[in-house]
Amino acid sequence: MSVGHTAVTTEPVVSCGGEEEDCGIREVLDRIGDKWSVLVVVELAQGVRRFRRLQRAIPGISQRMLTLTVRRLERDGLVRRTVYPTVPPQVEYELTAMGHSLTHLVRALADWSADHRSAIADSRHRWDAANPGSDIR
Amino acid sequence: MSVGHTAVTTEPVVSCGGEEEDCGIREVLDRIGDKWSVLVVVELAQGVRRFRRLQRAIPGISQRMLTLTVRRLERDGLVRRTVYPTVPPQVEYELTAMGHSLTHLVRALADWSADHRSAIADSRHRWDAANPGSDIR
DNA sequence: CAGGATCCGATCCGATACTG
DNA sequence: CAGTATCGGATCGGATCCTG
Numbered sequence: 001m002s003v004g005h006t007a008v009t010t011e012p013v014v015s016c017g018g019e020e021e022d023c024g025i026r027e028v029l030d031r032i033g034d035k036w037s038v039l040v041v042v043e044l045a046q047g048v049r050r051f052r053r054l055q056r057a058i059p060g061i062s063q064r065m066l067t068l069t070v071r072r073l074e075r076d077g078l079v080r081r082t083v084y085p086t087v088p089p090q091v092e093y094e095l096t097a098m099g100h101s102l103t104h105l106v107r108a109l110a111d112w113s114a115d116h117r118s119a120i121a122d123s124r125h126r127w128d129a130a131n132p133g134s135d136i137r
Numbered sequence: 138m139s140v141g142h143t144a145v146t147t148e149p150v151v152s153c154g155g156e157e158e159d160c161g162i163r164e165v166l167d168r169i170g171d172k173w174s175v176l177v178v179v180e181l182a183q184g185v186r187r188f189r190r191l192q193r194a195i196p197g198i199s200q201r202m203l204t205l206t207v208r209r210l211e212r213d214g215l216v217r218r219t220v221y222p223t224v225p226p227q228v229e230y231e232l233t234a235m236g237h238s239l240t241h242l243v244r245a246l247a248d249w250s251a252d253h254r255s256a257i258a259d260s261r262h263r264w265d266a267a268n269p270g271s272d273i274r
Numbered sequence: 275c276a277g278g279a280t281c282c283g284a285t286c287c288g289a290t291a292c293t294g
Numbered sequence: 295c296a297g298t299a300t301c302g303g304a305t306c307g308g309a310t311c312c313t314g
Contacts (some may be wrong), residue, residue: 024250033170076262113161123214
């Protein structure tokens with residue numbers, strides 16, 4: 001076994017149970033693996049948000065993409081959208097119970113990211129130095 | 138802490154520590170959030186694989202995308218690529234220690250996916266029924 | 275076997291303009 | 295305020311052909 005790693009943990013092995021290939025990971029990744037979904041979930045994990053505030057909280061997202069993103073999250077049952085028929089219109093977004101359960105995963109993702117971000121950056125620099133002129137990003 | 142939610146979950150709160158927006162999640166998602174990376178990691182979690190076998194294990198992946206995917210994973214330090222100068226050439230791929238640590242995350246992803254896949258499908262059907270003729274996928 | 279090179283359609287996404 | 299509609303550039307990714 002490979003070793004030397006700090007606390008050997010419990011030997012992961014993702015396998016999915018044998019001959020299967022996909023599990024169902026692609027299904028989740030197709031929803032939260034896009035450019036903005038996770039950031040929206042992170043912001044909504046903080047509490048109820050209206051459209052504008054959500055947009056301001058996520059620098060760089062266009063109004064079009066915010067609309068598409070929350071609409072898809074709503075469709076998947078991760079976000080609840082509430083419209084108050086006032087003038088001007090007021091729409092609130094919040095996570096559903098399922099949406100909240102997703103935040104655990106996002107947290108794990110953020111933690112892993114923080115732990116390995118510098119190692120990844122280093123590896124990348126070394127690779128780029130060793131492979132001059134490669135268009136792999 | 139703001140609790141008082143419907144009770145179902147344990148109120149995670151991802152926050153990242155206050156005013157920040159991104160954490161570093163995007164950085165990870167940009168690497169494993171693409172169409173094939175996770176599936177490659179899942180397969181390599183099972184053990185060392187050669188190029189062809191890897192491709193056969195992941196139905197639908199083109200040779201070009203497999204090449205690009207493993208190259209990027211190698212660049213990020215998640216996969217180690219070993220070339221044996223034989224004829225015909227033989228190249229082996231395996232996860233690094235950092236790559237293995239990622240499998241924990243993937244496992245969590247798979248678990249969450251399995252747990253909610255039907256709920257998501259249901260929600261989607263209901264939404265589609267309630268919103269006829271919407272191009273949100 | 276393992277991949278590099280090219281072509282090209284599909285999709286994503288930002289910018290912009292308009293609406294109730 | 296909270297969207298919808300449309301356009302166009304950028305990127306993604308599949309198919310195909312070629313090589314050591």
